[in-house]
Amino acid sequence: MRVLIALLVLLLAAPAQAHTRSQSFSTWTVGEDTVAGVYQVDAYRATQLSETPQDLAALLKRELEATVSLRQASAACTRISVQPIRAPRGEMRVEIAFKCAKPFAEVPGELTMGAFFAVSISHTHYIRVTSKEGVREGVLTQGKTTFPVGGDEAAPSSFGSFLFLGFEHVLSGLDHIAFLIALAMLAGGVWRILIAITGFTLGHSVTLALVAFNVLKPDTAAIEALIGFTVAWAAGDALRRVRGTPQWYGLIGAGGIVLLPVLGWLFGLPVLAWSVLLGVAVFAAAMSYARADAPYLAPAIATVFGLAHGAGFAGPLLEMEIPTANLVWTLLAFNIGVELGQLTALAVLGGLLWASRRVFKDNIPPLAFDAAAALLFALGTFWFVSRALA
Numbered sequence: 001m002r003v004l005i006a007l008l009v010l011l012l013a014a015p016a017q018a019h020t021r022s023q024s025f026s027t028w029t030v031g032e033d034t035v036a037g038v039y040q041v042d043a044y045r046a047t048q049l050s051e052t053p054q055d056l057a058a059l060l061k062r063e064l065e066a067t068v069s070l071r072q073a074s075a076a077c078t079r080i081s082v083q084p085i086r087a088p089r090g091e092m093r094v095e096i097a098f099k100c101a102k103p104f105a106e107v108p109g110e111l112t113m114g115a116f117f118a119v120s121i122s123h124t125h126y127i128r129v130t131s132k133e134g135v136r137e138g139v140l141t142q143g144k145t146t147f148p149v150g151g152d153e154a155a156p157s158s159f160g161s162f163l164f165l166g167f168e169h170v171l172s173g174l175d176h177i178a179f180l181i182a183l184a185m186l187a188g189g190v191w192r193i194l195i196a197i198t199g200f201t202l203g204h205s206v207t208l209a210l211v212a213f214n215v216l217k218p219d220t221a222a223i224e225a226l227i228g229f230t231v232a233w234a235a236g237d238a239l240r241r242v243r244g245t246p247q248w249y250g251l252i253g254a255g256g257i258v259l260l261p262v263l264g265w266l267f268g269l270p271v272l273a274w275s276v277l278l279g280v281a282v283f284a285a286a287m288s289y290a291r292a293d294a295p296y297l298a299p300a301i302a303t304v305f306g307l308a309h310g311a312g313f314a315g316p317l318l319e320m321e322i323p324t325a326n327l328v329w330t331l332l333a334f335n336i337g338v339e340l341g342q343l344t345a346l347a348v349l350g351g352l353l354w355a356s357r358r359v360f361k362d363n364i365p366p367l368a369f370d371a372a373a374a375l376l377f378a379l380g381t382f383w384f385v386s387r388a389l390a
Helices: 002-013 043-047 056-067 159-171 174-187 190-212 220-243 249-258 260-267 274-287 294-319 324-360 367-388
Strands: 023-030 034-042 068-072 078-085 091-099 109-113 124-131 134-140 146-149
Touching: 034 043, 034 078, 043 056, 043 091, 056 068, 056 078, 056 091, 109 124, 124 146, 124 159, 134 146, 134 159, 134 324, 159 174, 159 324, 174 190, 174 220, 174 294, 174 324, 174 367, 190 294, 190 324, 220 249, 220 274, 220 294, 220 367, 249 260, 249 274, 260 274
Parallel strands: 023 124
Antiparallel strands: 023 034, 034 091, 068 109, 078 091, 109 146, 124 134
16 A cells, blocks of 8 residues: 555646647648648647746747658658647647658658657557548657658558557546545445446446547546546545545535635636536535445446546547547557556556555555545545646
């Protein structure tokens, strides 16, 4: 358990912004001898490019000019445009265009996407290239920063790349890891944890599919805030049920949620819709009086919370604008990757806890559980409030 507390301290020390993953996206269209695309990244990521305050649009433009390029064989193509464009709140977009000396049908090209890898070794870039031969999607990392353009035939996107995307999406998301830990504490016991994880899988799979097939169009800001709430609630309820915390504490939390619009008004900050905050407050108040034991409640709660996490998982897939014809196998690969990521995280956590018990000979004080749950609750609350007012 002491190892668990140490892990949670590291989580708290990490940047806890609305988007906890270092990732970016780009979509490209290939002409006869031109390539035009749009590069998208969180505005927060752009602040990492300089230690001093600067104009973010200009900062991102310079980064892309220095790290994004297109070549045909050994010859560099001419960059004809790098222009920031309008983007949703919290995001930044830049249009980029290249012109090459020869048609791609004669000489294939290769895009290099090196932005942000120098400031984040775990950065991931999701790329989609459309040409007359077809559509290709891929996942780029620090070890692989290039992507082919043109040629006689556009090879289909690899199953493995989307499996890796799902795997990486879980392990690089501090909020998802924190929720898995909190859920394990709420469930208790290996088999109960596995049952709860199964419920979580069911929930996020349903929402992921509905969002990917454009049946649902969730509000990104609301989803990010709800993910923070799931962490706080699971950790808080685990502590309440183990230590017998008074049920009316839930009413205090619900009241605080309802007051968030007031804080937004006082400090001039945007805030989530009243309907979303009211629904979360009612849930917090009602569930604090639930009589079911936590081990039996955990699978049902995990399924419900999985609906919110599924919409969060869908983010990278939506940004890549994957054709409907490819969505079935893409979702399958992505979901398998997500499950492998979850099982890996739980296996590592279980191994660390087993090792700590061997070292300390099971002499772990009850305070350790309390401290871990409190840290998770604080982290989830911070995520929820900061995202609700972002």
